[in-house]
Amino acid sequence: MKHENHAPETPATAFLRQHRVAHSSHLYEYEEHGGTRVSARELNVDEHAVVKTLVMEDEAGKPLIVLMHGDRKVSTKNLARQIGAKSVAPCKPEAAQRHTGYMIGGTSPFGTKKKLPVYIEKTILDLPLIYINGGRRGFLVGVQPHEIMRVLQPKEVDCGLPD
Numbered sequence: 001m002k003h004e005n006h007a008p009e010t011p012a013t014a015f016l017r018q019h020r021v022a023h024s025s026h027l028y029e030y031e032e033h034g035g036t037r038v039s040a041r042e043l044n045v046d047e048h049a050v051v052k053t054l055v056m057e058d059e060a061g062k063p064l065i066v067l068m069h070g071d072r073k074v075s076t077k078n079l080a081r082q083i084g085a086k087s088v089a090p091c092k093p094e095a096a097q098r099h100t101g102y103m104i105g106g107t108s109p110f111g112t113k114k115k116l117p118v119y120i121e122k123t124i125l126d127l128p129l130i131y132i133n134g135g136r137r138g139f140l141v142g143v144q145p146h147e148i149m150r151v152l153q154p155k156e157v158d159c160g161l162p163d
Contacts, residue, residue, distance in 0.1 A: 010135030011101060011111030016143070019151045023141040026131060030105065030138030036070025039140055043131060047071040050140070051124060051132045053107045055096035055116075058085040063099040065109050067120040067132070067148070072160035079159040083119065108135040109152055118154035125149070125156070 007013065007025030016023050028042035040047035050070035057063050058080070068074050080088040090096075093104045101113030109118055109132065124130060125145045132148075134141040148154065 007134065007141075008136050008139055010108070010139070011113075012108035012133070012135030012141070013111075015111035015151075016141065021143060021147045021151055023134075023143045023147075025134065026140045026142060028138050028140070032105075039131070040070060043140065045131060049127055049130050051130045053109045053133050055091045055100060055107060056088050057091050057095070058083075059087045063091060063095070063114070063116050064088070065100075065112070065116050065118045065154075066157070066159075067109060067118065067124060067154065068160055069121060069124060071163050072121070073163045075159045075161050079119065079157055082157045082159060083155070102133075102135060103137065106133060106135060106137040106139070108133040108141075109148070109154075111135060118152045119157045120145075120148065120154040121160045122156040122158055123160065 026043050031038045036047050036050040040050045047070040052068050054066040066074055076088045099114050100107055129142055130145055131140040131142050
């Protein structure tokens with residue numbers, strides 16, 4: 001675990017503060033390609049409660065964000081059908097960074113450069129607390145899912161598959 005005295009200031013934490021979202025800050029030692037397995041281990045929490053922020057695009061190249069449990073993956077076919085798109089695929093890292101202003105591995109749904117449509121796996125709303133990227137690699141924030149509903153107004157989807 002990383003030992004810094006205070007959490008970094010990011011566009012995500014500024015957004016959370018501006019919208020009066022109570023959150024906890026959790027720093028950890030980032031590992032390249034470690035994903036939610038590493039952050040869950042470092043924070044000693046269930047990977048199901050660590051939520052990935054995935055930047056995807058539809059067939060027209062329109063970007064969107066999908067919030068998914070760390071231990072699940074997105075069925076792009078189911079997602080496309082539910083949002084009325086022909087197809088959905090992950091954005092290339094440089095496109096995702098251009099849309100959000102965040103580096104891959106540090107992407108947060110809060111404080112993105114462009115306002116993007118957000119979709120949330122509906123079972124995330126069953127959890128009392130989730131851990132989601134705070135806008136920097138090695139930095140998660142703990143928030144209540146109902147706060148995400150309030151400030152991002154995501155549409156609920158059911159497109160998670162076992163990872």
